[in-house]
Amino acid sequence: MKFKLNYKHYSDFLNLTNDVFYPLKNFVTKKEFNFILKRKIFNKKFFPFPIFFGLTKEQFRKIENKKDLILIFKSKKIAKINKLNFFHISHNLFGKKIFGKNFINHPYYKVFKKENYIFLNFNIVKKYKRQILLKEFTAPKVFKKKIKSIRFLPGFHTRNAPHTAHQWIHEYLFKKYGSLLIQPLIGQYKKGEYKDNYIMKTNQKAIEIISSKKVFCLPFFSYPRYGGPRESALHAIVRKNYGCTHFWVGRDHAGYKNFYSKYQSQKFCKFFKRKIGINIISEKEPYFCKKNQRIGNNFKKSSNKDKIFISGTKIRNYILRKKPIPKYMMSPKISNLLGYNSLIK
Numbered sequence: 001m002k003f004k005l006n007y008k009h010y011s012d013f014l015n016l017t018n019d020v021f022y023p024l025k026n027f028v029t030k031k032e033f034n035f036i037l038k039r040k041i042f043n044k045k046f047f048p049f050p051i052f053f054g055l056t057k058e059q060f061r062k063i064e065n066k067k068d069l070i071l072i073f074k075s076k077k078i079a080k081i082n083k084l085n086f087f088h089i090s091h092n093l094f095g096k097k098i099f100g101k102n103f104i105n106h107p108y109y110k111v112f113k114k115e116n117y118i119f120l121n122f123n124i125v126k127k128y129k130r131q132i133l134l135k136e137f138t139a140p141k142v143f144k145k146k147i148k149s150i151r152f153l154p155g156f157h158t159r160n161a162p163h164t165a166h167q168w169i170h171e172y173l174f175k176k177y178g179s180l181l182i183q184p185l186i187g188q189y190k191k192g193e194y195k196d197n198y199i200m201k202t203n204q205k206a207i208e209i210i211s212s213k214k215v216f217c218l219p220f221f222s223y224p225r226y227g228g229p230r231e232s233a234l235h236a237i238v239r240k241n242y243g244c245t246h247f248w249v250g251r252d253h254a255g256y257k258n259f260y261s262k263y264q265s266q267k268f269c270k271f272f273k274r275k276i277g278i279n280i281i282s283e284k285e286p287y288f289c290k291k292n293q294r295i296g297n298n299f300k301k302s303s304n305k306d307k308i309f310i311s312g313t314k315i316r317n318y319i320l321r322k323k324p325i326p327k328y329m330m331s332p333k334i335s336n337l338l339g340y341n342s343l344i345k
Helices: 007-017 030-039 057-063 091-099 107-115 140-146 164-177 196-210 228-241 264-271 312-320
Strands: 002-004 068-073 076-087 118-127 154-158 180-186 215-217 246-248 279-281 287-289 294-296
Touching: 002 057, 007 068, 007 076, 030 076, 030 091, 030 118, 091 107, 091 228, 154 164, 154 228, 164 180, 164 196, 164 246, 164 287, 164 294, 180 196, 180 228, 196 215, 228 246, 228 264, 264 279
Parallel strands: 002 068, 154 180, 154 246, 180 215, 246 279
Antiparallel strands: 068 076, 076 118, 287 294
């Protein structure tokens, strides 16, 4: 029987089977799921976020008595699987461990509960030759051959078109370490967010502006989990697997509104950096200083009144209102690539 994968299923499958989520190489079992939630460990190694294969009740009813399946994505055969093992996990346990005490009100918890009636672990019998259907996907082993002569490589995670504060970070990392991997997350689904092709197009323009053969832009095919500190640590592991030696963790990295404190992700990743195996960079966020008329993160003689913090939300609001984006917020070379049609409606 054929089973149609959604984008979340497929991107996770692709990442698991190509060592993007190493040491995890397959969707978790019930025991592994609980162990990761409670102890942040997989096979005696630090791993903060379970990668699971969830099914709705309707999907489960169609395959509950099957012994094997052919996984399909975009009408193409991806893999043949058997030894199907279905199991339940406490939704509340997941919510509390990932999203905190107020998990019941977290929007992704609601999505999680709706999409995951039951979970599935399986054995992969065969992967079909043309299983990689996402354009520009690059496996870690391929990318690491490209950067084998590079001593230090900082990684920068984003799911936005780059604004001037992002570009300040790019320059900071490049000047300090001599190289840079900008890796946008591709797999947005919320209304008002940037479409994937615009995220890639604008970040590729950002590396053109730096103009160096040691600056790279690779897509990270996944989706926002809004898991705050734990998801931030997962992002760090992904960049470690791609050969990064350092990883920038931003303010409220992978957070959502006020569910996590401002610097909780930075503190969490720095606390576990030895177990993660990558250096964590957690500088103060840059801002535009009206007094100095430039971007920075440490203008000693400026007051709070001089600070303008730049965010993707502010810029997207300009786009939605069809108003020009101020130059101090976004380089015209980048903003000229954006427009009303660049956002998910």
